[in-house]
Amino acid sequence: MDDETKPKGQMSAEVRRELLMTAALEVMKREGVAAASTRAICEEAGMPHGAFHYCFGSKRELFAAILRNGLDVPLEKSWILLSPSTHPEDAFRILLRGYWDDVVADPRRELVLSELTNHALRDDALRGLPAWESGLYRERIAKHLSELAERTGSEVLIPHTDLAEMILSAILGATTSWLSHGEDETARRTLDHFAGVFARFIHPREATVAADL
């Protein structure tokens, strides 16, 4: 039962940091980022309040750790679902629906993501993290677009990063809007519309060109 060699309820600061981070996210989802005080987080983690400050130098460090860890892995899973034979028309629909499944599976998470991003943007020491994360996602999507185009022998009509940013914006916007109005069906329909739109940016390459191989 005891996978630690330490005598009592002792555990490495490393483990404690993990516990505090997950506890923090739990509190944030339940009561909001503003309510996630160091006291509330420690209580959630079952630790005394004093534990906090020998795991993290300050609350800001905890925020930085959470943001750096990456909160969501948008789309990453769903790209894998695409088989080489998948039509671009269907590809984006599968992709956005996969994303939406993740959202409805844990809706509060999206609100936390927005709150955390806003929080970071207001803090000089954290302001860089949203930009970094945003760029990371865009690059990933752009890379997947290249692979998709190559696999299906198609070409993307605009720069890959442009389409990636559009996809990111559409996802983000539909989700944000849904947080406000709460209409599941509307969000689903909006994403489906966008899927159709994005597919039109993927154009099958001429057969004659393919023959060059």
Add this chain to the structure above:
Amino acid sequence: MDDETKPKGQMSAEVRRELLMTAALEVMKREGVAAASTRAICEEAGMPHGAFHYCFGSKRELFAAILRNGLDVPLEKSWILLSPSTHPEDAFRILLRGYWDDVVADPRRELVLSELTNHALRDDALRGLPAWESGLYRERIAKHLSELAERTGSEVLIPHTDLAEMILSAILGATTSWLSHGEDETARRTLDHFAGVFARFIHPREATVAADL
């Protein structure tokens, strides 16, 4: 100079409420919603702290008043710019660029809008306001779409509210993404791409149909 009949620095509670609301927005833009304490707001407005609680019963009431007042008037101005002869192709570009001009004219405002919405979503007494505002905007856009279609003798290929929601999502998403990465050119390009996309949902009606009139 004195447009008040009251003897001293006296002013109606009505006026004070207005002053507090604008002061609150000022503080929020400068330091964030979280930093907008009743004390900070009163200081900004040049009032003593005690003034707050005979203008608003609670801080929540101030938030409700601000949210109900409507923070942004998205697109509303720009629709007017469209002349009857404007091609749908150009219409959306004019529209989204007009929106973006407003954003860059006062960038902090968008961050505040996001913060305020998140705040409201966490408060049982305020949760309804974002939904109400969201629905209002969608309706307005849908109405303008109808007018645009009628004026140009075109038809919209999907339900007007569907396209309205897409426009709203695209705007919201592009703005939110821009708040993170801060790249003005990227945002502008993204919105232009979306403008082109939306135009394809507007289809000129058959000349033969128009002849029916």
Add this chain to the structure above:
DNA sequence: GTCTATACGTGGATAGAC
């Protein structure tokens, strides 16, 4: 390393003087 106790500031809200 671990945790208790505490320091110190700030928040929203109110009582009561003017």
Add this chain to the structure above:
DNA sequence: GTCTATCCACGTATAGAC
């Protein structure tokens, strides 16, 4: 109506006992 003084809960962070 207007404002001062104050209450009390809660925030981050630290000092120091174990």
